Amino acid sequence: MNPLPFSLGPYLQGTLKNIAKSLPLFDETFDPDLRPAEERFGDFQANGVLAYCKKTRQNPRSVAQTLCDAFAAQNEDFDVSVAGAGFLNFRLTDHAMIGWLRCFHASEQYEGHFRSGFSDKTVVVDYSSPNTAKRMHVGHLRSMVIGEALQRFLRFGGAKVIRDNHIGDWGTQFGILLAEIKRTGYNFNEPPEVAVETLEALYQTGSQRTKTDPQALETARKELVKLQRGDTENFALWEKINKISYASFEAIYQRMGVTFDYVLGESFYRDKVEAVYDALQACALAKIDQGALVVFHPEHSRSCKQPFIIRKSDGASNYASTDLATVAYRSEQLHADAMVYVTDARQCDHFEQLFLTVKKWFEAEKKPVPMLFHAPFGMVLGQDGKAIKTREGKPIQLHQLLNEAVARAHALICQKSPDLSPEEKRHVAEVVGLGAVKYADLSQDRMSNYRFEFDKMIRFEGNTAPYLLYAVARIHAIFRKADIDATKIKDDSDLNEFSTETERALAHKLLAFPSILALALQELKPHHLCRYLYELAGVFSTFYNADKVLSEKTDIQNLRLLLCRATLATLEKGLHLLGLETLEKM
Ligand code: ARG
Secondary structure (H helix, E strand, O other), rough: OOOOOOOHHHHHHHHHHHHHHOOOOOOOOOOOOOOOOOOOOOOOOOOOHHHHHHHHHOOOOHHHHHHHHHEEEEEEOOOEEEEEOOEEEEEHHHHHHHHHHHOOOOOHHHOOOOOOOOOOOOOEEOOOOEEEEOOEEHHHHHHHHHHHHHHHHHOOOEEEEEEEOOOOOOHHHHHHHHHHHHOOOOOOOOOHHHHHHHHHHHHHHHHHHHHHOOHHHHHHHHHHHHHHHOOHHHHHHHHHHHHHHHHHHHHHHHHOOOOOEOOOHHHHHOOHHHHHHHHHHOOOOEEEEEEEEEOOOOOOOOOOOOOEEEOOOOOOHHHHHHHHHHHHHHHHOOOOOOOEOOOOOHHHHHHHHHHHHHHHHHHHHHHOOEEEEEEOOEEEEOOOOOOOOOOOOOOOOOHHHHHHHHHHHEEEEEEEHHHHHHHHHHHHHHHHHHHHHHHHHHHOOOOOOEHHHHHHOOOOOOOOOOHHHHHHHHHHHHHHHHOOOOHHHOOOOOOOOOOOOHHHHHHHHOOOOOHHHHHHHHHHOOHHHHHHHHHHHHHHHHHHHHOOOOOOHHHHHHHHHHHHHHHHHHHOOOOOOHHOOOOOOO
């Protein structure tokens, strides 16, 4: 019998299609519609017979039975049965599961085996993308953390990923800031960490001023226009500001393990927007409306009220103009087949209009339309359920937040593992603290708002990073104690049945990993993976408490060690895909 592939869902779907092809009851429109099943029904279920029979006016129960019998005659990996009105349920046999575990119990063995709709596609992931001239605050956490996880999922799923940090370095903030720098005569004579704070303060006072004083607003507007027209003094100042603020981002990226292939900010597209205006007018998509250049999407219910403004009435470019130029650049120069944008949900309308415009524009020019995805997310709230702020009502700086997480993790580790050396404690605290912040964010459905609560994320109970990191360290400890090299377990016995229900339950859970990843990738939602890892750790605990791993029977011991090894590999791989570091000891 051939060994099973890593991803069982696509394999089973393909097998069913092939078998159906050989049966006269089916034509090529039949889609087995295979999905992971609820645990009590099996590992997978195929729902497609019902829809197919409705269409072809056949009896679903008997058609399902025919397919079931044909499948059972050819395939020994699954026990199959017909249920309800014509569903097929599939449960992996012990034999098949053990065979799979023997092939896939170390994460190196997964590499290249997980295929997805993105396999071999070039995918740009646009994430983090903060605006310069300010430091990152808590509001910048989600795009960075979710984007990092998604780009890892995509890469694991076979995509050629390009990570692009589309920083906002060309917006109205510069008019205000330039005006204020000139007014106060600020000369940048301080170290960058201090300068970034000064700039922030200058921006705040400047922005306050423009709100109350129309004269100041006009000055700021003029400074921006000067910058955008290439004035040398303003351009030099602008470069200084960007350098300082990017250095402050870089410190956070390093700490969070985030790197980019490109940092092509909005300014990169400043000489590429003219071509967009021309192209969209040439294909009659854009027209002048009250002085501005706009695109209407009247057929679209939600976006139709507001036209998509792609050039302001004063001639200036805006967020939409640069984003259109960006899509063209990524598609033509970076050869991107797909783009994924990770921003907060308030930008949904912008992306809806952007994607519609791109589709019409590229179709008009007979160019292949890239696949465009927006992965929006909700807000980070304080404990009180309102937007999270410092006591003074200011946004919380990201670096402060991370420091506090690590400090709290340190306190917890000192309590839980007093025997670690001070050096180890510091390292563990850094991994646990940062991991906790990332995980708390990722484990929520990204669409919902979530409350940022240290007490809930930095504890060993529940669906938290410390709980999962501890589960990983515990399995390492099992191998250490037994003095067994986890990478070298050999299970070449001909044992092909589990001896307990808990072993079997763990194996079922392990084999579901690729299906869960497929779901997380399809929906671009990391929380599916979090939930799975949390459940896996629970199933492992049950197994470990019930079945002695070190047994007198070598066969059984080896199989149980294999289960431990596979659990470790899955937990580690899963956490790494989420962007967390893992520990061997804590
Ligand atoms: N700079 C924007 C912000 O802070 C996010 C940019 C997202 N990417 C894009 N291509 N529009 O909200």
